[in-house]
Amino acid sequence: MRVLMVEDELRLADTVHRGLTDAGFVVELVHDGENAVWAATEHNYDVIVLDIMLPKLNGYRVLELLRARGVWTPVLMLTAKDGEYDQTDAFDLGADDYLTKPFSFLVLVARLRALIRRGGPERPVVLTAGDLTLDVTRRRVERNGREITLTPREYGLLEFLMRHRGDTVSKSEILAGVWDPAFDGDPNVVEVYVRYLRKKIDTPFARHAIETIRGMGYRLNPEGG
Amino acid sequence: MRVLMVEDELRLADTVHRGLTDAGFVVELVHDGENAVWAATEHNYDVIVLDIMLPKLNGYRVLELLRARGVWTPVLMLTAKDGEYDQTDAFDLGADDYLTKPFSFLVLVARLRALIRRGGPERPVVLTAGDLTLDVTRRRVERNGREITLTPREYGLLEFLMRHRGDTVSKSEILAGVWDPAFDGDPNVVEVYVRYLRKKIDTPFARHAIETIRGMGYRLNPEGG
DNA sequence: CGGACCTCTCAGCGGATTCTCAGCGCCGAG
């Protein structure tokens, strides 16, 4: 499994490079657009990880050039929330899949595997509970069509609850799934963050998606409350 | 069907190895945590049988490392009754299924088959008695399609009765099974909670799922009363 | 450096839950 990675931020490039290597990929790393085009044309990769913000040629141009040259290697794009193309859906740019920074490393690996296996993108995962939706790819939460901005922790908690929607999950399960595995603080944090979430996703909409199961934990109502 | 087995007790490892081979599995055997991580990362197994007590890296750490590297092979954990993690439910550690030593060999084979087939743990059953249902994972009780909310104690009692539905269970058995093992209060609590339960699951539906067997205990009617 | 934001801790409140208790009534044995 050969991966070409195009990324100019050295720290990020290094982290991901090491991680992907550990995950069993053979990784080649280039730092700008010109080298990316050259490498991708010259060698055969199973998949290309392509940052949008690059010196010399941006990711969009790189992709365009490759396709024009008949290079159809699947491309996973990395987009930033606040970049030049922040509003753009990377699919429109011709990418096979994309992730928004910051992204989960595990998600990256899973997407790469999917791209390689199917030669196509993993179907975008959107979790829903009634009129509440969470787009895992974009880290975007909406209710009733209105976007809701969440902090990372709030987002993690909501994603966890939505992945288990309908199930009653205990506070310790939530801690294990959302917080650092080594976290050993007061489980009261969970209550606090449930409160924060409710203030953002329930109260303004006069709904009760997050139910308290006293003595047991919490449960996200699959119908959205 | 390829199985990676991680077990350091030679005798046990040998027995199970032979048995699984006879059952049609291709078994690879390693004896410590480091080799387990290496083998599981390098090769593709259908399922991993992982002992908790291991030299170098314990099973918990092995599992953690594998998941962190994006290896999502289903894991069945072997736990001992009296080990460091005896109290812990192995699901909390991220295992897909687990068995407590000593275990029945046939049970092991059945669980492995289930894990491979579904790529996930065997889902605990939904207990039913007539139109009364109790979903263990969702912690949800319904009668006649209507959801019934129970307090933790009430729920524990009902689950116990439903697991023994059709049997007559004495108050002391109930106390031992539902209350804290060290509980030494008045057995009258059981009567009190039976009453609470009846008020919620029987009275509103004009049924009698919970029968009193005078001098003996209680019995949950498998037909729902 | 200062401000905005985020994460987490803490302690008090109040409602929900658990359990005790004492009296009542029904069941079944003789």
Add this chain to the structure above:
DNA sequence: CTCGGCGCTGAGAATCCGCTGAGAGGTCCG
């Protein structure tokens, strides 16, 4: 039919648990 015991019941005390507001520390960014 009578009586003793077992289970039922309502009330209430004690405890638990989740909710909440305030705020301390940390981090990021200008």
